[in-house]
Amino acid sequence: MLAAMPPTPASSPNKGESLIRDRGDACPGALRLHRADDGLLARLRLPGGLLTGRQAEALALAAERLADGNLSITSRGNVELRGLGDACGGELSALLADAGLLPSERHERVRNVVASPLAGTDGIGHADVQLWARELDGLLCAADWTPRLSGRFLFTLDDGRGDVAGLGGDVTLIAESGGTAVVGLGGLTYRVAGRAAPRAALAAASAFLAAADTAGNGAWRVGELPAGQTVDLGGALEGAGVEGVRVGPGGVGPGGPPSPGVVGGAVSVLAPLGRVGVAQWRALLPLPADELRVTPWRGFVIPGFGDDAAARERLAVLSGAGLLTDPGSPWLGVGACTGRPGCAKSLADVRADAVPGHGSLPVHWSGCERRCGHPHGDWVDVLATRDGSYEVTLHTGGSTVPVTGETLTETVTTARTTTKPTATR
Template identity: 65%
Template sequence: MLAAMPPTPASSPNKGESLIRDRGDACPGALRLHRADDGLLARLRLPGGLLTARQVEVLGVAAEGLADGNLSITSRGNVELRGLGDACGGELSALLADAGLLPSERHERVRNVVASPLAGTDGIGHADVQLWARDLDGLLCAEDWTPRLSGRFLFALDDGRGDVAGLGGDVTLIAESGGTAVVGVRSVSFRIAGADAPRAALAAAKAFLAAASAAGNGAWRVAELPAGQTVDLGGALEEAGVGAVRLGAGGGGSGGPAVPGGPAVSGGLVASGGSAVSGGAGGPAVSGGLVASGGAVACDGSAVPGDLVASGGSAVPGGSAVSGGAGGPAVSGGLVASDGSVAPGDLVASGGSAVSGGSAASGGSVAFGGSGDRAAPGGSGGGSSDGGAVAGWSGRPGTASPGGPPPGVIGRAVSVYAPLGRVTVAQWRALLPLPTDELRVTPWRGLVIPGFGDEGAARERLTALDRAGLLADPDSPWLGVGACTGRPGCAKSLADVRADAAPGHGSLPVHWSGCERRCGHPHGDWVDVLATGDGTYEVTLHTGGSTIPVTGDTLTETVTTARTTTKPTATR
């Protein structure tokens, strides 16, 4: 019988010392295959998660004829094929190249680009960053120096709604209203013309390589640079001929750029439309009619009328303040309280969430849609159908927080999720046909089909995908549940975690891991269920940069406690 056990106290050997990399990364690709216990593994980079109908067909053929009949979706919106035979490499590469999935063999592992999956589909956001992703991909493949980037180096392209800005990109682009954008590396940010965004991202990557070379520690990612090692983003932009204005330093981090006085990231979330975020994750920020509370960030200057002040998790219009904790009252006049209740009118984020386009979120995620509907605590929220939200969204989470669109019909797009991040060939083919020859694979192991002619056609497809076994219901108990490969596919795994993973509702994503590498775990706050090798699991809550052990009488009870409590107290 599976059981929970008290976690072993974490140790941090060499804490404070710089990480030293004495080799290149071993990340698999479409050509560099990884040998696992279940055969060879190929990882195919999909910049922005974009696939055409032809490419969807080809991947289905490859999965059925060369692999184990499944396609796995990664936390960067890429696709993996497992169970490949020893002699399949040439046939696989030929299939992929013929479908346009291998534009450059030298560059195939550095095409790591995530982009807002609903960009350009729902009227929220300030730019179609999927177009930026295509342009950036072309730039990456055109340069001789870019193959020096690690296969783990990540570009995050956010359209201003705050979804992918919190995914830990090494280079982050955030679209603004008015045709401008912000490019950021660590806490350094510059405002640029939106048209220059792809070139600016490329310049930022070049600046990182220069910094990594100067540091001499073999860093694969920006976060691995030694303390004090700067990335000369300004110099790189100037060298690339990109006009830029430096923005003030602030409390950003690995989640993206911090930009007081303009678009910003605080705690991995985005403010745009002239708002400001100051201080750390717990401090209030007010500017230009926007309010941030408890580390949350409001996006879009139209979201909140008037000047607002946040204090301790509550917000009111008119420049006054309400003190109190996270459980503060709902405030009328177009606000949402941190408990998730919503007043009519435009809405404000509270409790570590991001808001875009007048929608509301509470508890660490983004709400999609118009005003007047209840926010989704800890998940993607609802709104009116004409605002692009899922009608009847019940407030349960998506597969990661913040950011992923909820399952359902969103405007004229359909959003579904892969159970435990994996789909069969039959489920994959059920995604076809594509109304606009485009499928978007998301970093939350979801799939978005944009461009349906009307809501009826979209709902018909959603029903078909539900019948195929994809997660199309916002009430599914499998939403928010993820797992690594586990046994028998991975030699390092101590358990068959995919068989052990249990469904259940909760405000935080949960990830089941077979070993301490925790492959594919979510970003932000999440629940860690780690196999110990003796039939038991350790359960730990990762929140706000802290790790909190959680125990209980049964494993199911322990995981439920961790997922539904912000900061649970460990029990004996």
């Protein structure tokens, strides 16, 4: 069962539409492994980023016994194991299944659900969208048709604070005061009852698939549908028995990732460059509420500390383990792709080259133009080039602005602190 598996075929063109790609969906999963330069890679979907203590320990065991001893966090709050041997056979899948991390083999790659990681902990959001994430995951795994979704199709569930609403979800749920939610798909938005929100999200996914079938262009994501393609979200809601009223886009708070430190009764920390070793991972345990939330900013939230002193004590332990616990750390907002030596496409060891620094914008170091795992919204792109240097580009408001300076560190800092673009291309 555990092997590099063939991709899902691309669908056939329909109505004369040309396919937007000529290959199937080879997105890695926990069972469909990807062959990288440093061995096989497994990507485990964690809806809402949620892990119990037992599941977190199972992942630590998998990392130390079967992989290279590290756990990488993705920009969707999932976990990757790298350096897996060809002969690890069914051991990984058995270990994950035994911990309840593979509720359905058929659905494992479509459980792409990001939810506000502080939901229900600090009194800021309008609903506990972590509960919605669990319900939506159950619905996804129970439906026969959902394995047709691409491994890239994303649900984002925002509790109203605005932290995950901008992360590029195909289907969004935004909790509102008064017990309602806005479900969004492309430019369409409907208000539904909060208790029906997970069912509404599933219905939205079915509306996308119906539109993709009609378009016949092999779209994996909403943004890949042909311009002007009709999407019947209202009809899909009705078909699912969800009452919805067409509204404008839902309003959200200012958002942003949780700061490191103690927030409400929770501890929030980040993984340097998105990767931790097994010892660092185990420093997150035990979990007072049996919950670890992996965040799409490559961090962790541990809810449920009864008193401030206990939370601060854990924070000190995590700081000692090398996790980012200080809101003033120059490594906050600095990310990097895998780069050399793990990725054959990389032109540089970007993780070794990445430099700390300050600035309001996140920065991402990439070994090639694919820019795997880059941030959404405004960000600074540091791209390795064939001549052994890096190109720095500011991505802001849909424009790209090249940035130059005396030294690379100075250039990156200038870009991260730039608020207004001076040129576009």
